């Protein structure tokens with residue numbers, strides 16, 4: 124305890140929780156209570172050096188990259204169990220940092236964080252090598268060697284869940300990590316690093332560096348010469364800045380960026396299910412989801428029926444105190460973000476920018492934006508073009524499948540799309556035609572950790588998940604052996 128705030132959370136570097144070298148701290152503001160609740164070490168250049176140095180040493184000389192998948196897997200499984208044991212505390216940290224309803228963090232995010240560690244521990248072990256036996260006297264195998272020191276930069280929207288999604292595969296494949304959580308949601312990262320040590324992870328393997336982004340810990344980290352991989356989740360503009368920083372050293376990077384997903388509701392869909400999933404798609408986590416289906420295109424014959432049911436279902440969601448188990452939607456994550464989302468609503472003009480049909484800022488509580496439905500927006504309207512990252516859905520009618528696909532594909536983003544139809548051929552056809560890394564048919568946000576996850580265009584570079592994570596977090600090496608002693612130089616260059 125530090126007096127003014129409830130607690131202090133340090134960097135975790137080389138197995139020790141530390142202050143910054145210059146003693147600087149920042150605070151995390153609870154967006155519901157409206158005041159700072161935790162104090163955090165604020166990293167500068169020398170703290171970044173210390174964190175990368177610890178990860179470097181743990182990688183170059185430590186046991187983690189050398190202990191093998193089974194031994195690493197046991198530690199990662201212990202960490203998963205500890206995450207479950209400390210579920211309430213972890214959920215509280217994210218809920219207070221960024222307003223996520225506690226019950227949802229407890230039921231969804233914490234179990235998913237544990238699942239990330241279990242899945243990648245097992246997947247890495249089961250896919251550790253690839254053998255290519257041949258009948259020409261050679262034996263070829265691929266070693267998936269750990270890449271080195273991984274810089275993982277995370278956003279604030281699902282703090283623990285997204286951090287574990289990045290660091291679990293990195294660790295499972297034998298890398299060491301410096302995690303820089305978002306400055307709005309730092310607390311669960313320190314808690315996670317404490318649990319990793321308790322699980323038996325050697326010091327220096329998982330380091331947490333706190334601080335801000337530009338000209339601060341985030342930028343120092345991605346520019347650091349000791350970093351071998353950068354995995355980033357956040358805004359597209361930040362992704363561009365990080366790609367520029369990485370370019371100097373050709374550091375490979377994986378970028379999971381913003382989105383502006385469309386849902387296509389066809390007249391032949393099961394309308395009740397289409398409404399249920401579209402409401403989840405638009406308002407889950409108060410719309411602060413990269414995958415949020417904020418553009419909903421509905422085939423004209425069912426447009427009015429859909430709109431009526433969708434608006435009623437949106438109005439039934441309860442916005443309020445994140446600590447209340449009955450709350451569906453908490454406050455937006457920060458005052459700055461609230462202002463940004465309000466800005467989109469202020470632009471609604473009843474004309475081409477769109478008309479507010481339901482929801483909007485809560486007149487009784489300035490902390491809340493209720494589930495909002497916008498209609499009559501022209502295709503160029505800001506609500507249809509820009510990522511709002513709030514509980515705002517725009518519903519638009521369409522006449523043909525081609526038109527719907529063209530509109531869905533008509534933004535620079537390409538993260539995901541949803542299709543609601545009972546027509547099997549249409550489902551496959553549109554899944555092929557829609558631009559993005561994931562297409563959900565008659566569902567949303569259902570994840571299989573083996574599947575590729577990522578985006579195209581402004582939504583990112585690369586894929587993670589299953590073997591895709593393995594490709595990114597390892598340096599694959601081909602070993603070609605003459606096992607029969609029978610081949611000569613005439614075999615060079617010959618392709619099988």
Ligand code: NAD
Nearest residue numbers: 278279304305335336337341342357358361379380381413
């Ligand atoms: P953000 O880009 O503002 O910040 C993300 C992280 O980057 C933070 O830790 C921040 O400190 C750091 N950062 C900022 N500038 C940096 C720089 N120059 N160098 C290094 N680090 C820097 O994003 P946010 O507001 O925290 O998160 C919301 C965004 O994340 C939305 O655009 C959302 O779509 C996106 N997102 C994408 C995915 C995905 O999987 N594609 C998932 C979740 C969120």
